[in-house]
Amino acid sequence: MRRAPPTLGLIQPRKIGFPFDPAVIPRHWVNGKAVPTAMVNALHLIFPKGERFFVRSVRRYQDQISPGLREQVRGFFGQEGRHAQEHERFFAIIEAHGFSVDRFLRIYEAIAYRGIERLAPDKLSLSVTVALEHYTAILAEGAFEEGELDHFHPAVRDLLAWHAAEEIEHKAVAFDVLAEVDDSYALRMAGMALATATLIGFWALGATMLIRQERLGVREVLRQFKELREHRSLLRTVFVRGMREYLRRDFHPWDHDNLALARDYLAGLDAA
Ligand SMILES: [Fe+2]
Numbered sequence: 001m002r003r004a005p006p007t008l009g010l011i012q013p014r015k016i017g018f019p020f021d022p023a024v025i026p027r028h029w030v031n032g033k034a035v036p037t038a039m040v041n042a043l044h045l046i047f048p049k050g051e052r053f054f055v056r057s058v059r060r061y062q063d064q065i066s067p068g069l070r071e072q073v074r075g076f077f078g079q080e081g082r083h084a085q086e087h088e089r090f091f092a093i094i095e096a097h098g099f100s101v102d103r104f105l106r107i108y109e110a111i112a113y114r115g116i117e118r119l120a121p122d123k124l125s126l127s128v129t130v131a132l133e134h135y136t137a138i139l140a141e142g143a144f145e146e147g148e149l150d151h152f153h154p155a156v157r158d159l160l161a162w163h164a165a166e167e168i169e170h171k172a173v174a175f176d177v178l179a180e181v182d183d184s185y186a187l188r189m190a191g192m193a194l195a196t197a198t199l200i201g202f203w204a205l206g207a208t209m210l211i212r213q214e215r216l217g218v219r220e221v222l223r224q225f226k227e228l229r230e231h232r233s234l235l236r237t238v239f240v241r242g243m244r245e246y247l248r249r250d251f252h253p254w255d256h257d258n259l260a261l262a263r264d265y266l267a268g269l270d271a272a
């Protein structure tokens with residue numbers, strides 16, 4: 001198995017608490033536009049339940065893995081738990097701006113967790129987590145390299161940059177757990193298929209349910225969607241590059257060492 005860069009060390013959660021204030025964060029905090037804001041707000045809504053699912057799916061196997069990896073798993077749990085908490089705190093900002101989020105959250109919970117997760121074998125759930133961690137790591141890299149966060153309100157930019165940096169730090173943890181538990185290529189591919197379908201499905205559903213509450217009219221929604229052309233290249237990168245890399249039989253998340261991106265940002269955060 002390939003190793004993480006020696007500078008990674010022990011993965012550690014950081015104490016954090018972002019000062020979210022609906023009087024400071026505007027309703028349309030991405031570029032002042034409704035549609036891109038809805039698309040990122042949908043991610044805020046998806047993340048907390050998703051990250052708790054990641055933790056559950058890995059926890060089932062923590063007694064079956066090597067001691068060194070178990071240490072990293074502990075750090076992974078801590079980081080994902082805090083991400084979930086901070087994104088959940090952001091729900092209050094979305095609601096303060098007049099959006100109802102409960103209906104989406106109920107549908108998402110019912111289908112993804114009371115439905116698919118209960119029916120899926122534990123190993124498949126773990127494999128879905130591994131694939132989603134791969135997508136998240138590419139999204140995180142894009143956040144730093146493509147300057148995607150520059151369009152965001154600073155208070156939300158801080159939350160997403162912190163999250164992105166820690167996603168890069170722990171990007172191989174779930175993968176390494178799956179590799180120790182069952183390194184079947186077919187299992188990894190099945191997880192990728194289910195992860196891709198559910199991520200696209202719930203992301204689109206969440207964004208659509210938020211956009212409908214804007215009462216914008218189809219023409220304006222399409223106009224704003226067209227303006228997203230340059231950002232859509234990031235989405236293409238996530239899914240196309242994501243799948244291309246993941247399909248390689250000998251793929252490992254640290255084949256691409258981008259730890260410096262995360263550490264440069266986190267060094268500033270730790271100092272602050
Ligand atoms: Fe996370």
Ligand SMILES: [Fe+2]
Nearest residue numbers: 080133136167
């Ligand atoms: Fe993660």
